Amino acid sequence: MTTTLTPPGAAGAPAALSESLRAGMRLERTAPPCILVIFGASGDLTRRKLMPALYSLMRAQRLAPSFAVVGVSSTEWRREQFVEEMRAAVRDLAGLRVEEDCWQSFARNLRYLSGDFDDRGVYEQLKQELAGLAPACGFNLIFYLATPPSLFPVIAGHLGQAELNRPLPGAPPEAWARIIIEKPFGRDLASARQLNQTIHQVFEEEQIYRIDHYLGKETVRNILVFRFANGIFEPIWNRRYVDHVQITVAESLGVEQRGRYYEEAGALRDMIQNHLLQVLAIVAMEAPARFESEPVRDEKMKLLQSVCALGQGETAMAKAVRGQYGPGIILGQPVPGYREEPDVSPASTRETFAALKLTIENWRWAGVPFYLRSGKRLPKRASEVAIVFKSPPYLMFGAEARIEPNTLVIRIQPDEGIALRFEAKVPGTDVRLRPVDMDFHYGSSFGEPQPEAYETLLLDAMLGESMLFARYDFVETAWSLTTPLLEAWEAQPAANFPNYAAGTWGPAEADEFLAREGRAWRRP
Amino acid sequence: MAATLNPGQPPSMSLEAAERALLEAVRRQPGAQRIASLNLLIRAGDDADAQRLARELEPVLAAHPARVLLLTPGLSPAREWRVRLLGAMERPAGGVHAEILHLRGGLAEDAGAAAMPLLRSGLPVCLWWRGASPAQAPGFAALAQLADRVLYDSVELGAQGDDWRALSRQMRAQPHPSTAIDLVWPRMTRWRRLLAQAAETPTGLRLWAGLDRIHFQACAGQPPLNAAALMLAGWLISRLGWQLGRRPAAERFQLRTPRHDEAAIEFRALDCGQPETIFYGLRLEHSRAGLRLELERNGSRIQAEFWEHQASLGASVGAFPPTDALAALAQELQLCHPDQVFEEAQAAALRLLEQPVEP
Numbered sequence: 001m002t003t004t005l006t007p008p009g010a011a012g013a014p015a016a017l018s019e020s021l022r023a024g025m026r027l028e029r030t031a032p033p034c035i036l037v038i039f040g041a042s043g044d045l046t047r048r049k050l051m052p053a054l055y056s057l058m059r060a061q062r063l064a065p066s067f068a069v070v071g072v073s074s075t076e077w078r079r080e081q082f083v084e085e086m087r088a089a090v091r092d093l094a095g096l097r098v099e100e101d102c103w104q105s106f107a108r109n110l111r112y113l114s115g116d117f118d119d120r121g122v123y124e125q126l127k128q129e130l131a132g133l134a135p136a137c138g139f140n141l142i143f144y145l146a147t148p149p150s151l152f153p154v155i156a157g158h159l160g161q162a163e164l165n166r167p168l169p170g171a172p173p174e175a176w177a178r179i180i181i182e183k184p185f186g187r188d189l190a191s192a193r194q195l196n197q198t199i200h201q202v203f204e205e206e207q208i209y210r211i212d213h214y215l216g217k218e219t220v221r222n223i224l225v226f227r228f229a230n231g232i233f234e235p236i237w238n239r240r241y242v243d244h245v246q247i248t249v250a251e252s253l254g255v256e257q258r259g260r261y262y263e264e265a266g267a268l269r270d271m272i273q274n275h276l277l278q279v280l281a282i283v284a285m286e287a288p289a290r291f292e293s294e295p296v297r298d299e300k301m302k303l304l305q306s307v308c309a310l311g312q313g314e315t316a317m318a319k320a321v322r323g324q325y326g327p328g329i330i331l332g333q334p335v336p337g338y339r340e341e342p343d344v345s346p347a348s349t350r351e352t353f354a355a356l357k358l359t360i361e362n363w364r365w366a367g368v369p370f371y372l373r374s375g376k377r378l379p380k381r382a383s384e385v386a387i388v389f390k391s392p393p394y395l396m397f398g399a400e401a402r403i404e405p406n407t408l409v410i411r412i413q414p415d416e417g418i419a420l421r422f423e424a425k426v427p428g429t430d431v432r433l434r435p436v437d438m439d440f441h442y443g444s445s446f447g448e449p450q451p452e453a454y455e456t457l458l459l460d461a462m463l464g465e466s467m468l469f470a471r472y473d474f475v476e477t478a479w480s481l482t483t484p485l486l487e488a489w490e491a492q493p494a495a496n497f498p499n500y501a502a503g504t505w506g507p508a509e510a511d512e513f514l515a516r517e518g519r520a521w522r523r524p
Numbered sequence: 525m526a527a528t529l530n531p532g533q534p535p536s537m538s539l540e541a542a543e544r545a546l547l548e549a550v551r552r553q554p555g556a557q558r559i560a561s562l563n564l565l566i567r568a569g570d571d572a573d574a575q576r577l578a579r580e581l582e583p584v585l586a587a588h589p590a591r592v593l594l595l596t597p598g599l600s601p602a603r604e605w606r607v608r609l610l611g612a613m614e615r616p617a618g619g620v621h622a623e624i625l626h627l628r629g630g631l632a633e634d635a636g637a638a639a640m641p642l643l644r645s646g647l648p649v650c651l652w653w654r655g656a657s658p659a660q661a662p663g664f665a666a667l668a669q670l671a672d673r674v675l676y677d678s679v680e681l682g683a684q685g686d687d688w689r690a691l692s693r694q695m696r697a698q699p700h701p702s703t704a705i706d707l708v709w710p711r712m713t714r715w716r717r718l719l720a721q722a723a724e725t726p727t728g729l730r731l732w733a734g735l736d737r738i739h740f741q742a743c744a745g746q747p748p749l750n751a752a753a754l755m756l757a758g759w760l761i762s763r764l765g766w767q768l769g770r771r772p773a774a775e776r777f778q779l780r781t782p783r784h785d786e787a788a789i790e791f792r793a794l795d796c797g798q799p800e801t802i803f804y805g806l807r808l809e810h811s812r813a814g815l816r817l818e819l820e821r822n823g824s825r826i827q828a829e830f831w832e833h834q835a836s837l838g839a840s841v842g843a844f845p846p847t848d849a850l851a852a853l854a855q856e857l858q859l860c861h862p863d864q865v866f867e868e869a870q871a872a873a874l875r876l877l878e879q880p881v882e883p
Contacts, residue, residue, distance in 0.1 A: 017732055021720035022761045024865030030717060033725045058842070061718065065828050065840035066725040099826060105841035136837065138726055441557070 031462035033064035033138030040146035041071025052094030053454040068109035068137040082112035119297035123162035139171035144180045153198040160202030180209040189479040196472045209461045210470040214275040216453030219416040246386040250378040259343030265356040267300035271374035273482045291469040306362040316485040323353030325377040328502030347495035352376040377502035404435045417441040542607040559589045565651045567596040574626045578610040584854040585622035592624040597632035605630035606863040632663030648672045677707035678751045707852040708751045737809035738789045748791035752803035758873030771879040
């Protein structure tokens with residue numbers, strides 16, 4: 001736990017001093033001094049997620065006392081308006097209690113620049129602002145692109161031209177500049193490659209943090225701990241014992257106000273290409289050499305490279321099912337079908353449900369199917385990974401005994417936890433079996449609240465911990481897996497949409513898809 | 525939020541019956557889980573104290589599911605120990621995250637033997653010693669022998685100045701000294717973290733490069749050389765590598781930096797308007813540059829402010845929830861192995877105190 005002390009007076013190295021003072025500290029991690037520049041500072045993401053996360057971190061003293069935010073947006077606000085808007089967002093949208101003295105302390109270093117993202121002058125102005133702040137706030141810079149993806153290349157290009165892709169003049173040698181971008185990282189393989197190339201012209205890969213907020217969830221991270229901090233699961237985590245794996249992300253909500261976006265995206269792009277493939281990689285990868293960013297990301301990448309391609313056209317379509325919800329009942333309330341949602345075409349053929357079967361060609365998983373599904377307007381919100389084990393080779397309890405396979409379920413949300421289903425004898429003189437769940441709930445086992453995903457991820461980016469961020473090669477490989485299916489579906493629009501009622505577990509074809517292989521979807 | 529199974533005065537039972545009764549109690553709660561990560565032994569004063577502890581431990585147990593054994597010896601002249609099941613705490617989700625048993629009655633010397641059969645197997649044992657100085661309590665040795673870690677709170681035990689030195693020396697002299705930790709240490713973690721953060725800012729780096737004066741501020745009415753200030757001072761001295769020189773006054777010390785520059789620390793008591801607070805602030809100075817950092821606690825807030833000569837360079841305010849004994853306990857239970865930084869800080873603080881005052 002402790003480090004060898006290098007007295008700063010002797011070594012004079014700031015890093016040695018910092019390390020020495022931080023040694024053995026029990027409290028949570030804290031970020032080094034830095035300035036965060038948010039592009040899209042008047043937008044929804046900034047109001048709902050970023051600013052509340054930053055205020056919470058600041059209030060809990062997990063940011064440096066000199067931490068500063070520069071908001072950049074095309075909205076014509078003065079600084080005071082920006083501060084007031086952010087205060088309202090923290091209070092009203094995030095529901096946090098704004099404490100006056102803490103807020104004043106946080107707001108002291110909030111700055112705002114309005115201008116067009118394509119205007120070179122904005123970046124010169126930004127550079128001046130940063131140069132003014134840096135001597136007191138530190139020279140480390142993070143640029144957060146909370147903008148539509150079409151602006152990523154524009155902003156990155158201008159940052160490069162203004163030489164903001166590197167620490168400011170006069171910065172100490174250990175200073176850094178980083179950029180955070182939000183998904184979607186492209187809309188297919190070609191556009192993802194193009195985006196990566198454009199950003200790589202300005203920033204090195206180690207400067208780039210691609211946020212997939214799903215990876216900031218506590219339970220996703222706990223999968224790594226569950227798998228690699230326990231000795232009993234890894235020996236059975238393979239083709240010899242596992243029959244198949246189901247990964248489900250079910251949402252009870254519809255597209256809400258995101259109809260325009262969803263018409264372009266669909267379930268495969270919106271959820272499976274990123275969140276579900278990330279979870280798949282964490283569930284199935286080999287043990288990394290160290291619990292550090294690059295070894296973990298290397299193993300995830302190796303796993304994804306082992307996933308068998310879906311093929312083209314009909315071949316790809318045979319390994320997947322798509323659906324679109326019609327009107328139905330959710331939680332006792334009637335809800336409209338997808339085609340009746342705002343900003344959605346009445347004849348839309350965009351999928352709101354997708355399920356597919358993937359196989360992994362490596363020694364551990366050969367022959368074990370991984371079924372992934374995600375959909376909107378399903379009966380409940382539930383995300384889980386179910387590892388379904390093979391049945392015992394011989395059943396000695398008589399023909400009447402029906403034995404369900406052991407299943408290990410990792411619940412990601414809600415009610416985060418882990419459950420193991422196994423057979424038990426019903427008490428009595430007869431031998432009767434019944435499956436029972438041994439259930440671990442985070443909420444009742446540890447009473448501490450789980451951190452917000454954005455708090456975790458922002459802090460990680462400030463600390464330079466990129467384990468929970470997507471690397472360019474993972475993004476491109478994920479697109480290379482899903483793009484053939486996207487193209488096949490777009491070439492042959494579904495004729496039977498809508499094909500499931502809101503409030504059901506998706507189209508009948510999804511059940512038939514598994515039934516053909518002698519399996520059934522788990523009901524989360 | 526949590527409920528105890530046996531509010532009020534639960535029945536008393538033999539040690540033998542306790543485990544069975546606990547199982548029965550848990551069985552009555554549908555969907556209950558029995559999760560524990562440690563055994564926590566706590567010395568309780570009397571029945572009322574045990575009941576109060578059972579209630580107040582909830583936030584600690586939320587982070588550290590445990591079997592808790594509260595021990596109150598000496599309630600009966602006989603050697604017999606009896607158990608009351610004070611609670612199997614229930615969470616809204618139906619789980620059970622703590623089992624609290626109150627062992628009472630027998631002789632203090634037998635406390636270890638009484639607790640032993642009720643420990644959950646295979647889990648570490650932490651002893652939180654409270655209520656009386658271990659030097660005067662015969663049960664301490666019996667329980668400390670069972671424990672992997674011994675936690676004590678010099679603030680709660682009222683040990684200041686020479687009493688604190690004697691207590692610290694006694695705990696360091698235990699057979700396994702590295703397992704004993706003073707809860708005043710986690711009480712100071714937030715201060716340590718603030719100092720570490722401040723040292724990383726550009727102004728902080730300038731300050732630390734020439735740091736030569738530190739003032740530790742207790743509230744008026746409190747001893748300036750209180751345990752909290754001493755531990756923080758010990759920590760800073762050990763981290764900065766400062767060497768002791770002279771002690772011109774009881775509360776003033778001259779030291780030498782690794783560069784052989786003069787440095788000084790001073791402990792003082794000031795009127796802070798917070799009589800319940802022992803330690804409320806500190807001031808660090810780079811006197812040649814006229815640069816200083818003032819950290820001041822005000823209720824549940826902390827303010828950090830840099831000054832250059834007489835001009836403020838800006839203040840930062842954050843939440844500073846009080847670290848009471850239970851919060852300190854919760855924090856300390858995160859660690860399951862010896863803490864070298866604490867030991868170095870405590871040793872440095874003891875060297876300060878033991879430095880003779882110049883005539």
